[in-house]
Amino acid sequence: MAISSLSFACRPSFPFRPSLFHRIQKVRFSSVAAIKTLDVQENVIKGNSRNLGDFKAPEWRKLSSKELGIGNSLISGPTKKVLNGLKKNGYEVYLVGGCVRDLILKRIPKDFDIITSAELKEVVRAFSRCEIVGKWFPICHVHIGDTIVEVSSFSTTGRKLKVGLRNDIGCPIDCDEKDYLRWKNCLQRDFTINGLMFDPYKRIVYDYMGGLEDIKKAKVRTVIPANISFQEDRARILRAVRIAARLGFRFTRETAHFVKNLSHSLLRLDKPRIMMEMNYMLAYGSAEASLRILWKFGLLELLLPFQAAYFVRDGFKRRDKRSNMLLCLFSNLDKLLAPDRPCHNSLWVGILAFHRALVDQPRDPMVVAAFCLAVHNGGDILGGVNMARKITKPHDTSFHELTKPQDLDSEVLINEVVDFAASVKQVLSWMTDEHYVSLAMAEYPQAPYSDLVSTFFFLFLFPFPSEAMFGFDLSHPITKN
Numbered sequence: 001m002a003i004s005s006l007s008f009a010c011r012p013s014f015p016f017r018p019s020l021f022h023r024i025q026k027v028r029f030s031s032v033a034a035i036k037t038l039d040v041q042e043n044v045i046k047g048n049s050r051n052l053g054d055f056k057a058p059e060w061r062k063l064s065s066k067e068l069g070i071g072n073s074l075i076s077g078p079t080k081k082v083l084n085g086l087k088k089n090g091y092e093v094y095l096v097g098g099c100v101r102d103l104i105l106k107r108i109p110k111d112f113d114i115i116t117s118a119e120l121k122e123v124v125r126a127f128s129r130c131e132i133v134g135k136w137f138p139i140c141h142v143h144i145g146d147t148i149v150e151v152s153s154f155s156t157t158g159r160k161l162k163v164g165l166r167n168d169i170g171c172p173i174d175c176d177e178k179d180y181l182r183w184k185n186c187l188q189r190d191f192t193i194n195g196l197m198f199d200p201y202k203r204i205v206y207d208y209m210g211g212l213e214d215i216k217k218a219k220v221r222t223v224i225p226a227n228i229s230f231q232e233d234r235a236r237i238l239r240a241v242r243i244a245a246r247l248g249f250r251f252t253r254e255t256a257h258f259v260k261n262l263s264h265s266l267l268r269l270d271k272p273r274i275m276m277e278m279n280y281m282l283a284y285g286s287a288e289a290s291l292r293i294l295w296k297f298g299l300l301e302l303l304l305p306f307q308a309a310y311f312v313r314d315g316f317k318r319r320d321k322r323s324n325m326l327l328c329l330f331s332n333l334d335k336l337l338a339p340d341r342p343c344h345n346s347l348w349v350g351i352l353a354f355h356r357a358l359v360d361q362p363r364d365p366m367v368v369a370a371f372c373l374a375v376h377n378g379g380d381i382l383g384g385v386n387m388a389r390k391i392t393k394p395h396d397t398s399f400h401e402l403t404k405p406q407d408l409d410s411e412v413l414i415n416e417v418v419d420f421a422a423s424v425k426q427v428l429s430w431m432t433d434e435h436y437v438s439l440a441m442a443e444y445p446q447a448p449y450s451d452l453v454s455t456f457f458f459l460f461l462f463p464f465p466s467e468a469m470f471g472f473d474l475s476h477p478i479t480k481n
Contacts, residue, residue, distance in 0.1 A: 117154055
């Protein structure tokens, strides 16, 4: 029912939720809030060459998890088993990163990350199904039933720090040995709101990077100066977009400046990393807000030039709060998804192709409805046509992708649906064709051309033929039966 509902329930929805606990106020949870980023003039950001020696970490503090409204009941069962297994063996264990942030915000974490005082080999010995993965930054994958729980070690993160760029930052005052280990690990996090550590046994949240204050202010801020942070890992630009979109947070002034001005460094990222980050943006319930932020900061034309070209032709401004059909499609998809309930990447790729086909050739609303219902019913076009004729709710007449309704008889309607299905399949082919990608880029001349996008879609679509994405074989004529 996903795609069928996307075609008609297209009024934008910008829900606002109340504050979640008494210490964190005025946190906005909407796609509108996510794009209200501070205006930045070129002369506002000073010290672009600022190094880590100029960086002063905020005062650290620890708070009761009860005071922050965190209960252990929110921790998943598999995660608890791993925590308990390590604790019983005498090791220190903490939850760390985005899961702590989400627990504070009463959100369901996408996953739980554990860090422990145990060596990775000791973690392997503690669990029957566990292996060490990763070369640059090894961690343990602990298998609990069908769930994988990731466990890292303080000793591993300590070795990583020695080869990083953060050696000049002084240790915070009044730190004992355990505080120093926790602080050193949090220092390696990407954003302050991900630099929180939670001891579920002592029920204490440790904040060495000012993350709680930034949660309170609904801000995304890099742990170290943004220019250096994004040089360490260019993909953090996309992670910043994803986090801001999902939480409805805004970038700090410095972070916003370098998201925009270092955006072209994304072209040097490995394609699999870009695909992973794009999937996190579009498949986990914050696609609409992600697209808005990508457009606002000039990233959309680098990653999705077909969609950027559509925004240009639609007259969509960088700071536009209105909506269009593409944003409405993803807004309705977002309502069906959550961080712990994502869709398959072939669905959002299919939506991009579906919309592009309508942009290239607007269709009668009844044709679109019948197509969507046929997809929902496994390719039964006749059934889709019969169901579409029962729709009484009027379509949104503001969408240029839909023509004025006509009184189509069943035979013509079926043929139109077949033709539309073939158009969607053709668009899927174009999205992996260098020539058509270059044409799309030409519609947005400010964007430099690269093979990033064609490779991106090819790798995504190769395992997912169009018939698998849309429920019927588009390569053969579709009959009434």
